Amino acid sequence: MSNMPNTELVNFEALANEPDMARRNELARNVATLFSLTSEKCSDEQIEVYDSVLVRLSDMVEMQARAFIAGRLASLRRAPEGTIRRLADDDIEVARPVLEQSTVLRDTDLVEIALKRGEDHKVAIAAREILSEMVTDVLVESGSTAVHRTVARNGGASLSARGVLGLIQSSGLDEDLQMALADRQDLDERAVSTLAALASERVRMRLLETSTSEGGEVPRAARVAAQKLSNEFWLGRYDFETAIGRVYALARGPGLDEDTLVRFAEEDRFPEAVATFAMIGDIGIEEAKHWMVRTDTDPFLIVAKASELALSTVEKLLNMGPxxxxxxxEDRARILDRYKGIKPQSARLLLSQWHGRVA
Known part of the structure; x- marks a missing residue:
């Protein structure tokens, strides 16, 4: 007797006995299309069902059908996590749109795939709208010239000092890579000097133009920089609805505590961390969302201190999400010093005043 699960969407027992691969492919396309049209209205339970079905279907259909699924799901804010991770680790024809676009993938997912897969996967990751230093460090260390050029041209890619040095050292006689670095707006004076010392004359002229220009001379970089200053840009990248449902379920079951918050921070599950922080701190979800994305962190620090969160917990939260x-x-070091100086009693009093409550 088969133990394959049946769902309201697919009878897998019957499908496993279906000899016509074209019918399997068509079914997979139909399920992916249906989800893509309804994802914003799906409940948490419905998304879990779709996730289970699409993961199983992805293992039963041809590459063209998997590529279709990836194309339908890649840009969705509420895409099913298991399916997205499955597709991101597929052949590049399937993985590319997911690696380039999906906000469901976390940095740990991207690093794992970059280390496991080939250059095409790395190039796709390097083309993402936003990349953290954690990811770009791996791409610079393990990637080819094509990967390096893509990272350097990506105005949304954050580069560590180590990453910048790695790209400069890799540029050698590669004028295209040197020019991409010269066009960046985030190189410090030391990096510019190092690049200028080995760059071609054309690149040196470009560096001079960049350093003396008064207007925003790299439109794409300027646009990305402006986006990164917007709280709404960051908040729009996350599926808070599903995360809130998960956290409420935990609250009704085993409960929430600081260990739960730490776990979400370590897993870089920003929306779950926001919902947990809101419940622990007794503040609204909307307040928590905005206070955990803005660069003025004082409201966040007040709630954290009123909740008597450990300094190590606050540090983990400052290193996740946006x-x-x-x-x-240096910002994080300053913020942590500020946190040390806040007294819990003063924080609780201030929080009560914000809520209009009597302390």
Whole structure:
């Protein structure tokens, strides 16, 4: 007797006995299309059903059908996680749109795929709208010239000092890579000097133009920089609805505590961390969302101190989600020093005043 699961969407027992691959492919396309049209209205339970079905279907259909599924799901904010990870680790014809576009993939997913897969996968990752230093470091260290050029041209890719140095050292006689680096707006004076020392004359002229120009001379970089200053840009990348449902389920079951918050931070599950922080801190979800994305972190620090969160927990939260991109190391050090100086009683009093409550 078969133990294959049946769902309201697919009878897998019957499908496994279906000899016509074209019918399997058609079914997979139909399920992916249906989900893509209804994802914003799906409940958490419905998304889980779709996820289970699409993962199983992806293992039963041809590459063209998997590529179709990937194309339908790649840009969805509420795409099913298991399916997205499955497709991202597929052949590049399937994986490319997911690696380039899906906001469901976390940095740990991207690093794992970059280390496991070939250059085409790395190039696709390097083309993402936003990349953290954690990911670009891996791409620079393990990638080819094509990967390096793609990273350097990506205005949304954050580069560590190590990453910048790695790209400069790799540029050698590669004028295209040197020019891409010269066009970046985030190189410090030391990096510019290092690049100029080995660059071609044309690249040196470009560096001079960039350093003396008054207007925003790299339109795409300027656009990305402006986006990264917007709280709404960051908040729009995350599926808070599903995350809130998960956290509420935990609250009704085993409960929420600081360990739960730490786990979400370590897994870089920003929306779950926001919902947990809101419940622990007794504040609204909308407040928590905005206070955990803005670069003025004082409201977040007040709630954290009123909840008596450990300094190590606050540090983990400052290194996840949008703050991973928006805060520099010196910013985090300053914020942690500020947190140490806040008294829990003062924080609780201030929080009560914000809520209009009597302390």
């Amino acid at each position: 703050w991973r991109y928006r805060l520099q190391a």
